[in-house]
Amino acid sequence: MSDDHRDRPAILEHDDPRRIVTLPDGSVDRWYALGGSGGDRFESADAFADRLAAGDRTFSLEPTAVRPGGQAVNAARQVHALGDRATLLGHLDHPVLADFPFETHSMGSPATVRVVDVGGDELQLAEPGPAEDWGLADLLAVVDWDRLVAADALCCTNWVSVRGLTAVFDRLAATPSADSLPVVVDPGPIETVDPAALEGLFDSLSRADGSLAVVLSVNPTEFRAAARVVDVDVDADPTADSLAALRATLGLTGVVFHGADAAIGATRAETAVVEMYDVGDPRRTTGAGDRFSAGLTCALARGYSLESALSLGNACAAHFVGTGDTADPAAVRALLED
Numbered sequence: 412m413s414d415d416h417r418d419r420p421a422i423l424e425h426d427d428p429r430r431i432v433t434l435p436d437g438s439v440d441r442w443y444a445l446g447g448s449g450g451d452r453f454e455s456a457d458a459f460a461d462r463l464a465a466g467d468r469t470f471s472l473e474p475t476a477v478r479p480g481g482q483a484v485n486a487a488r489q490v491h492a493l494g495d496r497a498t499l500l501g502h503l504d505h506p507v508l509a510d511f512p513f514e515t516h517s518m519g520s521p522a523t524v525r526v527v528d529v530g531g532d533e534l535q536l537a538e539p540g541p542a543e544d545w546g547l548a549d550l551l552a553v554v555d556w557d558r559l560v561a562a563d564a565l566c567c568t569n570w571v572s573v574r575g576l577t578a579v580f581d582r583l584a585a586t587p588s589a590d591s592l593p594v595v596v597d598p599g600p601i602e603t604v605d606p607a608a609l610e611g612l613f614d615s616l617s618r619a620d621g622s623l624a625v626v627l628s629v630n631p632t633e634f635r636a637a638a639r640v641v642d643v644d645v646d647a648d649p650t651a652d653s654l655a656a657l658r659a660t661l662g663l664t665g666v667v668f669h670g671a672d673a674a675i676g677a678t679r680a681e682t683a684v685v686e687m688y689d690v691g692d693p694r695r696t697t698g699a700g701d702r703f704s705a706g707l708t709c710a711l712a713r714g715y716s717l718e719s720a721l722s723l724g725n726a727c728a729a730h731f732v733g734t735g736d737t738a739d740p741a742a743v744r745a746l747l748e749d
Contacts, residue, residue, distance in 0.1 A: 429563035429712040430496040433486040433705070435550065435576065436542055436569040437501035437508055437521040440480030440697075445529050446471040456532035472527070479508050480524055482568030482597060485701035486708070487513060489727055490566070492737040493709050498562065500554055502542045516553040518545060522572065526697055533697045537572070546575035547582060560586055564593040564712035566705055570612060571599035577615045584619040593711040594619070597628040597704040602636035609640045617662035626665035626678075626711065627658075628704045634668050637661070649675055651682035667721065669703045669728065674721040683718040687725050688746045690733025702737065703728040722747065 445459060446452045448469045453459045462470075487499035491513045503509065503517035522540025526533055550559075559565075560583070570576045580596075583589050596616060601609055616625050629637060631649065638645045638653070641660045645653040649668045654677035658666040665678040673686050706727035710720035726746045730738035738746075 428495045429709065430498060430561075431487075431490045431564050431566060431705075431708055431712060432498045432500060432559060432562040433483040433490065433566040433568065433708075434500035434579075435502070435518060435545060435567075435573050436483050437479075437481040437503045437505075437517075438484070438524045438537075438540070439505050439507050439521050440478045440524045440526055441474065442476040442478065442526045442528060443472040444475050445527050446473060453529050455530040456534075459529050475528070477507060479511075480698070481508075481521065482599065482701045482704075483566070484508065485698045486566045486568060486597075486705035487511070487515075488737050489702040489705035490709055492739045493706065493727075493743070494740060495709050495712070500550065502540065502545070518542075518549045518553055533695075535697065540572070542573045544575075545573050547578040549575070550579060556582070556586070557588070560589040560592060562592070564595070564708045566595045566597070566708040568597045568701065568704065569599045570596070571601060571604060574608070577612060580615045580619040584615075584622055586622065589622055591622075591624050593624045593626065593708065595626050595628050595704050595708040595711065597701065598633070600633065601629075602632050604636075606640050609636070613637075613641065613661055620663050624664040624711070626667055626707070627661065627663055628667045628669065628700075628707060630700055631668070631670050637666075651675055651677060651684055655682055665717070667707060667724075669700060669724060674703070674725050676717045676721050678717055681717050683716075683721055685718060685721040685725055688729040688749070690729045694733060695735040696732055699728040699732045702731045706738075706743075 444452050483501045487497040490497040497513040499515045502519045502521045503515055504520045508521055520541050523538045525536040567576055619625055634649050638657055643657050643660050654666050654668055654675050658677045667676040673684055675684050703724040706724040707720050710723045726743040727738045730742045
């Protein structure tokens, strides 16, 4: 790995932090352990599936934790841990979401997400929340628009649950002062969305990219869903060429893929592939993609090369998967220098 990668994290520790805005969701995540009828916890999802196949239909749920959640919340926590200035615009009206060490503005009540931990595999069950009816007016009620576009970068998440984000992208497209503002869009599980609605999102992002620098951040399933909607042929495994084809068809500044083995990116100027760091047995996976997108956003706010931006995103995700903790600059450096 080049010296460029080793030096980059040190930049995050200087006294000139970037201001990164994350928006717009928030959730109260209630965690459970899953057990069989005898009370023993399952050690894997396969073991649970075997019991189902054998005809068992009685199981136990043991509450284990209540944690702050939501893609925008996770991203803001990562931004703050890296030493940049996070501004979180989310649905935070709950005590679990009331005490963050960075600037927050609440736009309403959070969703509830139930996370069932099955031996390290995590099953998420999301209940509909009021954010589904959220719109541009709710955003403008808590933050001045000029302050929003004066940020160094935006990290916009969970469009799947908060469709009002489309109106935000349309407003950004019509704002001259937002010229070349980096905007990372991590839309959530778009494979569950009606293709016509997804086409509408992509049209909005393409229009916004005329004045912004929009980078779409997707996982493997989301990548394939996006490619299907815009009729781009892709291989089973994403490559730099398939990312470049999707980016060109979408008309965006960049498309970035984050997977278990590598992160791949394509912009108008370059492509890059960066292998994922080995962290051993995973501790937590829910929220790792949000940390990747946050690291990517911080990197783009500083004008990093695509390769360095992917490296930082990978390091943030890998540290979280391996430890369950949000990476600070020292943790990032340890991974990059290993």
